[in-house]
Amino acid sequence: MKPAISIQNLSKSYKEVEALKSISFEVKQGELFGLIGPDGAGKSTLFRILTTLTLADSGIVRVMDMDVVQDFREIRNRIGYMPGRFSLYQDLTVAENLEFFATIFGTTIEENYDLIRDIYVQLEPFKTRPAGKLSGGMKQKLALCCALIHKPEVLFLDEPTTGVDPVSRKEFWQMLKRLKNEGIAILVSTPYMDEAALCDRIALVQKGEILSIASPDTINEAFHGTLVAMKSHRMYELLTTLRNHPKVASCYAFGEFLNAALMDGDEDWQSLEMDIRHKGFDDLVAYETTAGIENVFMQLLSQAEA
Amino acid sequence: MKEKVITSNKLSRKFGDFVAVDEVTFEVSKGEIFGFLGANGAGKTTAMRMLCGLLAPSSGSATVAGYDVSTQPEMVKKNIGYMSQKFSMYEDLTVKENFLFYGGVYGLKRKAIIERLSMMLGLLNLSHVMNSLVGSLPLGWKQKLSFSLAMLHQPGIIFLDEPTGGVDPITRRQFWDLIYEAAYDGITIFVTTHYMDEAEYCDRVSIMVDGSIKALDSPENLRKTYNAASMDGVFQELARGTSTK
Numbered sequence: 373m374k375p376a377i378s379i380q381n382l383s384k385s386y387k388e389v390e391a392l393k394s395i396s397f398e399v400k401q402g403e404l405f406g407l408i409g410p411d412g413a414g415k416s417t418l419f420r421i422l423t424t425l426t427l428a429d430s431g432i433v434r435v436m437d438m439d440v441v442q443d444f445r446e447i448r449n450r451i452g453y454m455p456g457r458f459s460l461y462q463d464l465t466v467a468e469n470l471e472f473f474a475t476i477f478g479t480t481i482e483e484n485y486d487l488i489r490d491i492y493v494q495l496e497p498f499k500t501r502p503a504g505k506l507s508g509g510m511k512q513k514l515a516l517c518c519a520l521i522h523k524p525e526v527l528f529l530d531e532p533t534t535g536v537d538p539v540s541r542k543e544f545w546q547m548l549k550r551l552k553n554e555g556i557a558i559l560v561s562t563p564y565m566d567e568a569a570l571c572d573r574i575a576l577v578q579k580g581e582i583l584s585i586a587s588p589d590t591i592n593e594a595f596h597g598t599l600v601a602m603k604s605h606r607m608y609e610l611l612t613t614l615r616n617h618p619k620v621a622s623c624y625a626f627g628e629f630l631n632a633a634l635m636d637g638d639e640d641w642q643s644l645e646m647d648i649r650h651k652g653f654d655d656l657v658a659y660e661t662t663a664g665i666e667n668v669f670m671q672l673l674s675q676a677e678a
Numbered sequence: 679m680k681e682k683v684i685t686s687n688k689l690s691r692k693f694g695d696f697v698a699v700d701e702v703t704f705e706v707s708k709g710e711i712f713g714f715l716g717a718n719g720a721g722k723t724t725a726m727r728m729l730c731g732l733l734a735p736s737s738g739s740a741t742v743a744g745y746d747v748s749t750q751p752e753m754v755k756k757n758i759g760y761m762s763q764k765f766s767m768y769e770d771l772t773v774k775e776n777f778l779f780y781g782g783v784y785g786l787k788r789k790a791i792i793e794r795l796s797m798m799l800g801l802l803n804l805s806h807v808m809n810s811l812v813g814s815l816p817l818g819w820k821q822k823l824s825f826s827l828a829m830l831h832q833p834g835i836i837f838l839d840e841p842t843g844g845v846d847p848i849t850r851r852q853f854w855d856l857i858y859e860a861a862y863d864g865i866t867i868f869v870t871t872h873y874m875d876e877a878e879y880c881d882r883v884s885i886m887v888d889g890s891i892k893a894l895d896s897p898e899n900l901r902k903t904y905n906a907a908s909m910d911g912v913f914q915e916l917a918r919g920t921s922t923k
Contacts, residue, residue, distance in 0.1 A: 409846070410817070410818070410844070410845055410846030410847075410849070411816075411817040411818075411844045411845060411846075412816055412817060507717075507718040507719030508718035508719070509717070509718045509719075510718075510719075531844070534843060534844050535718075535763075535840065535843050535844075535872065536718060536872065537716070537717040537718045537720075537872050537917065538872060538874055538910055538913050538914065538917070539717055539913065539914060539917045540717065540718060541872075542914065563843075563844050563845070563846070564873075565847065566910070578846075607858075607879075608858040608859075608861075608862055611855075611858070624847075624848070624851045625851055625854060625875075625878075625879055626875060627874075627875040627878040627908060627909070628878045628897070628898075628901075628908070666847050669847060670847050670848050673846065673847075673848055674848065
């Protein structure tokens with residue numbers, strides 16, 4: 373089976389800024405593939421090239437085995453794209469926006485209603501509301517419906533959940549899972565690491581380069597060193613104490629706990645615990661922990677910067 | 679008991695028939711990091727705009743830094759810092775020009791502004807961007823500069839509306855280092871976020887649902903009360919009731 377998306381040595385620069393530096397990867401048919409990276413990593417440029425809206429400087433890019441330059445018309449009919457900025461008509465109602473997108477793709481809402489039904493039932497109470505007056509989560513669900521109405525084979529979603537609350541994000545991802553089960557390949561970017569865990573595979577992107585590609589289950593293997601979780605009631609003091617400790621390579625807050633990575637080759641976290649306890653943190657809780665996607669990404673980021 | 683720097687008493691705001699904020703009552707102590715959470719459309723931004731003196735309440739009252747938000751909104755504005763969700767520095771001015779402009783609006787002297795800017799840039803390791811155009815800087819740096827700008831006139835309270843949306847995980851934590859430091863210096867922080875790990879960094883957290891505050895406590899107590907492993911669990915439980923189960 374041909375891949376849904378195939379990218380080989382893709383490069384793109386804007387004046388002196390190298391937005392994409394010879395990147396290569398493939399997305400399989402029916403795969404949910406995540407692009408994880410901060411603002412400015414080059415994700416939106418990649419989306420614009422894949423959706424035939426921007427030309428690459430060099431490299432081969434194919435979508436459903438069609439060339440993004442020569443076959444751009446055909447590609448546009450067979451993909452769905454949700455850009456990073458909300459780009460529906462704010463002064464049209466929910467129903468009018470959907471109707472409009474169905475019409476320009478030469479279809480009707482009824483024809484592909486099955487695909488959007490689960491999403492659309494949540495929007496139905498607001499059918500007559502102008503799109504500009506919807507809440508953030510609802511806007512994104514409408515945009516997803518509009519991107520799906522012509523039954524695309526590949527779906528491109530550029531940060532669909534940025535600024536969306538955790539409950540709506542969860543619902544949005546449940547919808548993506550269902551679409552994937554329908555056989556649609558999905559390329560989705562996100563700054564949220566918890567969403568990465570829901571993808572089949574993820575690529576970590578930084579400054580136009582792919583740092584790593586793996587499944588969420590195996591990406592923690594990319595982490596080097598021993599990681600200790602610690603907490604106390606004096607978190608800020610604990611953070612500064614750990615950062616200044618000779619055994620600690622880096623220390624960051626991770627929700628309820630701090631995560632301290634030990635210096636390369638040092639596995640003796642118990643003596644760090646003793647030491648910190650002796651510095652007056654009587655209520656210290658400490659245990660060795662395994663790295664998550666965010667730990668891996670942060671380690672790769674700091675290696676790339678160094 | 680610690681000094682209360684924000685008090686909200688049945689604060690409400692209607693738009694036509696729609697009740698955006700419905701009798702919200704709470705207090706924030708000096709030096710506290712107060713997390714203000716809620717789903718999109720729950721009324722957070724409306725409540726925050728009232729507390730900043732930007733929008734008049736329909737009923738109820740609130741004081742911020744000792745001033746009444748209804749009758750003394752100008753005094754409220756002078757005594758708080760505010761960092762909006764949308765980036766609000768002028769992209770085509772340099773960092774220094776932006777600070778001189780905003781400092782001027784607050785009536786600060788040029789010499790004092792430059793002294794304080796130099797000090798703040800030094801702490802951020804960003805001294806080299808003093809004369810750079812703001813538009814040319816990475817998002818993470820802009821966010822840190824916005825924070826410094828909101829702190830320029832040395833307010834006792836700072837309101838941060840989703841300050842870390844879209845930035846990378848390291849920058850996000852560096853940003854929280856700034857928040858911790860400010861709180862350590864006695865500055866009160868009122869912050870909204872959609873990152874539930876950040877909710878854990880707050881001293882206390884309120885969760886707003888349909889215009890009302892549904893829960894308000896320390897993250898630890900909220901986790902216990904709702905029998906959840908993380909703040910994300912608490913939020914999922916409260917923010918849309920049973921629909922997500």
